[in-house]
Amino acid sequence: VAKNTWAALKTGKQIEIKWDEGEAAGLDDETIRKQLLDASKEKGSVVRKEGNVKKALQSSDKIIEAIYESPLQAHATMEPMNCTAYVQKDKCQVWAGTQDPNGARKIASKITGLSKKQVEVNVTFLGGGFGRRAFNDFVSEAVEISNEIKKPVKMIWTREEDMQHDFYRPPSLHVMKGAFDQNDNLTTWKHSIVAPSILFTQLIKIPFPFKEKIDFITLEGAKHLPYEIPNMQVDFQMIKTPIPLGWWRSVYNSQNAFANECFMDELAEKAGKDPVQFRLDFLPKSSRDAGVIKLVAEKSGWNDFRNDPTYQGISCHKSFGTWVAQVARVSVENNKVKVHEVFCAVDCGTVINPAIVKAQISSGIIYGLSATLKSKITIKNGRVNQNNFDDFEVIRMNEAPKIHVYMVDNDKSPKGVGEPGLPPIAPAVVNAVYAATGKRIRTLPIQLS
Structure with missing residues (x-):
């Protein structure tokens, strides 16, 4: 505690602390990946089954x-975690950018011994949330300090503290299988998901209160795959990890869309069909999935586009009640991917404010591009390696593509737009990179060298 931020930072560096390594001691990326691969060989809980996948295969x-892999991701919010708290004899005041103000109030009440009515939580602008500020660990710290010294405290994390003490997007592994008949018609789809659970590490603790040990959140975008394939199976195998996990923008939709839509392109190539038409062949003509695919194909000029020097890829995904299809145009030079343009069709029901829709969808695309092209969290000896934007890189302004957003006009109930723009971008870019290089990318972020 100091009179100003600079003094606190300088003094903090002088403190020598011997940390308890905790249950993550010795944990590294290789161990995590082996755990995922080993679990993928075990029988998972079947959450969707149609036809007879075993017989068809x-x-x-x-x-x-194919096996697709997604790494740990940090939220890397523009504003690091911070909170101001003032604990007095008969009340506690909190100022924080929190996504869970009721939770913050409950925490402050528990720490101070005051009733909830005596706790006042003032919610400021978040400075970027993306799920990170759904956890109030930073609120706890500020309240505890103020409760100890009985003075107002403004607690600010450094970027390094923020990066290394996140609640990370879980790593995941996806085993995909598809089968064709003698006429090259797709007959079978099998998607086996392996991942640790946010739900069971944050909200529901072991022992589980119900028989089926299935985190339904991990199945977002996988269980309800819209393509009508005769034989389908989706199963889930959960692993445990000591790494703090949390909701990351679009949650598990980002990983599942990556696996689904990249594999659809692999299947389309095997069938000798155009990726757009291949998807449409497995969708009802009047479906909203088909609607956004047709719209983005039309607006991007998909059928008339000629590859070289830029190449195109497509993807489609529904999340949070909103359908989104995207076409990405990329070039590859010296093993470096440049995304030039993204065309995006959105069906979010009745559009209340078109400007907000465009802004949120564009924001999701940019956020997703960072994870597609650059960022990931790695672990060594139980600790996060990355600590700032020099080793956890994000998309810069000069790297941002031109984004075109088109909204479907209908009178359906309005749905979310803050997260649905993110899941389709990784597969759209990866599919375009394959068109440019002939290399299948099955692990993010993209690395061609």
């Missing part, structure tokens, strides 16, 4: 298999 001699 056994009877086909045209099987495509």
